[in-house]
Amino acid sequence: MQKEIQVKIKNKFKKKYQAGYPHLFQEALVNSKQLTREGALLNLTDEQGHFLGRGYYGKQNKGLGWVLTRDENEKIDQDFFDQKIRDAINHRHSLYQNKETTAFRVFNGEGDGIGGLTIDVYAGYYLITWYSLGIYQFKDLILQALKHAVDFEGVYEKKRFDTGGKYVEDDDFVAGERAEFPLIIKENGVNFAVYLNDGPMTGIFLDQREVRKTIRDLYAKGKTVLNTFSYTGAFSVYAALGGASKTTSVDLANRSLPKTVEQFQVNDLDDKAHEIRVMDVFNYFNYAVKKNLTFDMVILDPPSFARSKKHTFSAAKDYVGLLKDAISITSKDGVIVASTNFSGFGMDKFKRFIDKAFEESGSTYSVVETFSLPEDFKTNRQYKESDYLKVVFINKNQ
Missing domain, CATH: 3.40.50.150 (Vaccinia Virus protein VP39)
Known part of the structure; x- marks a missing residue:
């Protein structure tokens, strides 16, 4: 695993992060100029060197990254991503059992513990959306965690992280089998035609x-x-x-x-x-x-x-x-x-x-x-x- 960069949080923001605030922003950091490579792991401390958390550097909107854990003993490795995605899927257990709804959010960024990342399912096909180049550096670990957690038909991705904050055009297919589009999903028993390979939005x-x-x-x-x-x-x-x-x-x-x-x-x-x-x-x-x-x-x-x-x-x-x-x-x-x-x-x-x-x-x-x-x-x-x-x-x- 990559070496962590030591980053100090200003003391006036210390309690904010101790309470669980997940977003890293420039004003809170003592020296943000040392952050040069998106995806770098960060060891976050107060100005006296006391541990506050671990996170990653990734420019998203006006932020510089996200806190991933406040447990000093927790490493950001394959086990970390496996557990986060497994917990998120367990949280949606009732939706997985609902035959009238086959499209919903599986992982919702900082709400599920990893800011900058969302995962949706559309009738057995999973769509990963990356909101910064920083989180995209963990693609292999996150894709492997998804493979460990679910049996999917296929996986697509959307990149939302160029310099203008706009969608990055690319081949959206990642793994598994390609879907035939339009893919028909259900929501509350209503049918919708969706496209996972056609620009930044899917149709719903x-x-x-x-x-x-x-x-x-x-x-x-x-x-x-x-x-x-x-x-x-x-x-x-x-x-x-x-x-x-x-x-x-x-x-x-x-x-x-x-x-x-x-x-x-x-x-x-x-x-x-x-x-x-x-x-x-x-x-x-x-x-x-x-x-x-x-x-x-x-x-x-x-x-x-x-x-x-x-x-x-x-x-x-x-x-x-x-x-x-x-x-x-x-x-x-x-x-x-x-x-x-x-x-x-x-x-x-x-x-x-x-x-x-x-x-x-x-x-x-x-x-x-x-x-x-x-x-x-x-x-x-x-x-x-x-x-x-x-x-x-x-x-x-x-």
Whole structure:
């Protein structure tokens, strides 16, 4: 095993790391300039040399790596990765037994003890996502640990770690047998066509599983539903299966139309009975107002940041305005499903956005229910950013 680099944590951050904070950031380190090779193992101490933990150097977003253990006797070797992945799989035992859901998160970064790494399963095929060149240096150990823990059909990977933080194009196949795409998975008994070899995304965001089920089972029947930033139309499919009278899916990406049609078709739904529009969501809001269109349910699940030719959207700055647009075309007693995956604020602040939007719109509302990440997206309590998903079902009273 490689030699560890000795790294000192500033004393003012000592208690933070002793409490289990997992993320290494430049301000916390006495001298970060000694970190030159991503993937290097780090021996972390306070300024007096007292052991705080072991981690690795890997540049991810604004961070410099992750703490892997606070046990001075624990080595970062094959046994370490075997145990972490085995524990993670045991935590998802109930999902492995659920025949109605064949796609879910198996390993969720710092929530399962290894920041910078996620593993998802899609009907027997595993997808490893690497978020830094640093964690990628442990690829062989992690792949071997996965082989020790599960019998897989095949393994694919996504690299999310070039200098711009964007997806790195590469051959995504790693091990086992290649899948035939589209690969059909189930989620709560609903079919989805996914692609593990086609760019950074697969066709479905697994963290919204419980929200989609709730829409289908409790809210959709007989309703007109607008699904904005619709991607491949997963919310629309669930709403249609729940008895929605009509769904309208709106997304700026050209691929959204054929991808949404495909998701309707693999569920034996008539896509022509529903509306799929390729256009800027904000332009659609203007169009709906002009045409006096209203909806019984409006779903808002925007990316944290998005840019089109005429609009730039930032969840931190622009969500209130997005909500006001939604309020304007939601019918009385209609429901707005407001969602964000932005990790920079918590649920309390998100609810303040909702309050401000309704106040400025001259409308009243009530919160019906809220959601955060499902159980397979395990989080680290000391690292609030890991619990990023916030979803609020809002009833527009008037």
